[in-house]
Amino acid sequence: MTPDELMDVAQGLQEKDASIPNHVRVCTAASCLSLKSDELAKQIKAELKEVGKDKDTKVRCVGCMGLCSAGPLVSVEAEDQKPVMYQKVTVENAPQIAESVASGKKVKDLVCDTDSPFFARQQKIVLENSGIIDADDINDYIANDGYQALMTAISEMQPNEVLDEITKSGLRGRGGAGFPTGLKWNMLAKTPSDTKYIICNADEGDPGAFMDRAILESDPHRILEGMALAAYATGATEGFIYVRAEYPLAIKRLKTAIRLATKNNFLGSNIGGTKFSFSIDIRLGAGAFVCGEETALIASIEGKRGQPRPRPPFPAEKGLWGQPTSINNVETLANVAPIVRKGGEWFASIGTNKSKGTKVFALAGKINNTGLIEVPMGLSLREIVFDIGGGIPDGQEFKAVQTGGPSGGCLPEEHLDMGVDYDSLRTAGSIMGSGGMIVMDKTSNMVDVARFFMEFCMSESCGKCIPCRVGTYQMHELLNRIAEGEGTMEDLAKLEELCEVVANTSLCGLGQTSPNPVRSTLRYFRHEYLELIDGKHIPAGAGQEVAS
């Protein structure tokens, strides 16, 4: 298939869609699905038949619409009407939804305000199809420009031209460290070998993060297209998606997507009649957080225990089965097709100086609108938490927002006006991480939060190196003592010293970043530690001194 032929197919699909007067979309991503939205979709179809609207209405099961806390969400586009979104729709509401399609009148009680900042302030690239298309229907993806970038690239562009677009875009890895994707792929392209691998890292394990899961469940073809483009740009021949076994729905949708893409020759041998061949297979994780680290992930795919190894050699030189390999995060890969389609410059025009494009964040904890959002890099924390997130529930006061999971930190109120990008977060003592944002109100105890993350690191440590294996255990003990009110100033000094040692001497990111939650809470909420240790020991003004 040539790009033009694909364009024709897409146009045909769009016209067919436009000829259907009414469209109903029911979110069946994991959150809404757990509230039985699949049954709801069936019931809506049945009720549409009752009111004689089944023939001229298309009901789709779509991916996450973002506001999961108000799920199940349903959007209705009735003939000549503005689209309406409904929230907390139950099976019992199905007749009302069908009726509204027939009459064109809204179901007032269920309306979800899409002019609210939660929806209005977002800018969608990664999630552009999420909540719009049926993940299991490849035609829906094609009708929305799907596989356009891949077909154009392999028939009209040289691999290095694709690489150039990615480099120009300034895309940085969304898996945590923010490594420039163009640079990584250049390294792989330059390493000579007949066999090279592209691995999609879908081992999302940071507590509080669920962006990757939503992308996989809502728009799996986007990941396949991104991987195929990566393969074309770097000369890779085979791809693997390493996905957590705890995400059964994502696995199911990926399998369907791979089958359909292969059947339509977007994957497989001689893609679109060109010389380019690339296939993708799935590998399941087995419940070990450290397997998200790239060298551990490689060991796990090789059938071994998932322990990291020192780098260099980097996977781009010596990766899976000793062959050059690029490992990229789900969200990173989700950005690739739009970049190739619209050009690197377009992407580079969004975001901040050193962090381009958008970022998907998962809002959770003590915040009104929990769910998934996508915003341009550089938006302030205040806008994210208070405008988009709707502020803190139950009349409580904001205390801190945790970003970056167990490798990140807690940022207090004084940082709310900071624009969020890789560099600003790092300067403030946290990291972007994968994009989890957990909001805490005044009822949360920061020592507990630090202890919580330390417990996580301790139990997820693979045990290969001593600083991490023993250090996380000791730091956890010290935090326990302090949290229980039995700590001393010596304990605190020991804790701070251990933070240094473990950060500087651990082998992989898990150990190196495990002190971050402690360090950031000590930096901004030191008084809480001191209060717990012993009121008498608090140097006067300790709280303010730290806050400044």
Added chain:
Amino acid sequence: MAWITKNSGTMAIETREEPYLDDELKAEIEANIIPRYPDRRAATLPTLHAVQHKVGWLPTQALKEIADFLGSAPSEVMDTATFYEEYWLKPKGKYVIWLCQSISCELMGRDTIMSKIKAKLNIEPGETTEDGKFTLMNVECLGSCGTAPCGLVNEKLHENMTVDNIDQILDSLE
């Protein structure tokens, strides 16, 4: 803690005559799994999954059989099997309740849910009820933090758990 190898050499290994990895299962793995891997050792994880799926857990004897089948040392298979939380080295109940213990669920009150389940089933995390019906486990973030607290019962996700609805969920399981 992944680095603690749970099964030790001092334990007597229970064996039975009939293999866990029988000819039928071997043929199935040979046909569906092995061709997708460049060498047999790479198929360790999916083979462990396949045997666990059939048997329900991974007895030590099964680990030995898998090692023979894949041409690895039994210690290598055990090394891998003990590393991952997903593999069961002791029998589990018909229903495994995985309650998320990560930060969002913690903030949103997972402790009360845990106490409720413990009291109702009279077991601690990691244990199985005497009738073999329920096993209770802690698990890290399930990626549903927006609707915390949450948990999995086998593969089914439950969100916005409350002390009341966990009661109903457990009662509804046969």
